[in-house]
Amino acid sequence: MSNIRTYIEDYLKNEGYKLQQFSEMADINVGTLSAIIKGTRLMSMNQLDQITSAMGLEQGYFYEMYGVECFIESVPHWRRLEPFLYRCAELGKLDIIQKVITHVTDDQSYIDELFDVAESLYNKSMNESALILYECVADSEKYQHSERLALCQYRIFLLHKTMSKFDNLNAAVKFEPYIDKLNEEVQLDAIKDLANVYMTIDLWDKVDAWARELERRTEFQLEMQSRRRKNKRRLTAYPLFTYAAYANLLISSVYGTRKEYDKAINYLQKYMKIIEIENPTEEDQNIIDLFKKWGEGINMYSE
Structure with a gap:
């Protein structure tokens, strides 16, 4: 099964690049790059973007693969997940955010951090990405009377408003019970x-x-x-x-x-x-x- 490492190896082989040459192109230490390709070191989001750019591919080309490798097939680490979510939001990779977050929210330990990222994205008007996170946090919230759940529902209400009277009525009716918990x-x-x-x-x-x-x-x-x-x-x-x-x-x-x-x-x-x-x-x-x-x-x- 193909992964990012095999893509890099095939690229070096097909283009005839030595590892040292490509490390200079990607501006990544040759030892670090070697460890990434061997699978003994996970690459950061910044390194992934540098490698993608050096290969002449569009930014985000490997994000779906990276999400599966780092957060679904492996135990997710917040230090990698947080920048991944921001980059996916910036590039509009909503399907990837949804796929990764649905898996990650099985672990309740990330709920606080995911809520904070949702708030940050909301404040930056990255509304579609924020909505995905708010809905996942709301679905995962253990305490149904919590202020955080109410705030999620408030944000969801605001983000779901449309020009449709039916949609707006539905959003309003769903939100009303949460007002007193804010x-x-x-x-x-x-x-x-x-x-x-x-x-x-x-x-x-x-x-x-x-x-x-x-x-x-x-x-x-x-x-x-x-x-x-x-x-x-x-x-x-x-x-x-x-x-x-x-x-x-x-x-x-x-x-x-x-x-x-x-x-x-x-x-x-x-x-x-x-x-x-x-x-x-x-x-x-x-x-x-x-x-x-x-x-x-x-x-x-x-x-």
């Missing part, structure tokens, strides 16, 4: 995103219910904020007043769809008061300007 600050973003999805599919009763829940939980967080130390790291995507204002904007939108315009105006006016902040930061001011723009809808209701 960190209390992160819950605000999750509820905001959930309400937005229900708004896109015109489920206004759901929008109303979650908007009021968002308002309630934001009030609690604002009260807690006054008791926290000033330098505590913020976990929400936006300043807390944003969520209070947005909850009222959503409720106003609900009343607008019901043609209850007096109530719609009341809630718009309420959120306009919320954004009256003394000495706003630059971030605060950008958000305030955005809400003021949305607030122009008052004129629509009052005409």
Whole structure:
């Protein structure tokens, strides 16, 4: 059965290269290269890429083979697996990630690290690769009430949103039970995103219910904020007043769809008061300007 080592040996033979020549081409120590070909030393991702380039092949040419040799047929080692996942993500080798991760998650010891890589990929907008990892971690999570599982489900919900009303409804319904298991600050973003999805599919009763829940939980967080130390790291995507204002904007939108315009105006006016902040930061001011723009809808209701 062919493996990467036999490919290298055949290449050297067919091209007539001595080991020393090829080691210089690949910029790998000749002793190290010899050990790799003999099978007494595993090659790193960097060495694999250097060898691939020296052979004139496209990057990632050997990744499927490398995944099988290093992580399926052999006991996986995180020091090799982590860079492998990142490189596969960079090159869009999603099928290879899926194949390797499905095997690796049989070992619960890698779940923490895989979650961290998923978060890193998510933050780098490598969404398709991140989704594979989140789904595998979620499927492998032993503790069904864990915050990590809830966060995986939140990310899966965000990444599964599409232009399809059916898909969005399905994603929202699956995610709802996990909201309470998230960190209390992160819950605000999750509820905001959930309400937005229900708004896109015109489920206004759901929008109303979650908007009021968002308002309630934001009030609690604002009260807690006054008791926290000033330098505590913020976990929400936006300043807390944003969520209070947005909850009222959503409720106003609900009343607008019901043609209850007096109530719609009341809630718009309420959120306009919320954004009256003394000495706003630059971030605060950008958000305030955005809400003021949305607030122009008052004129629509009052005409």
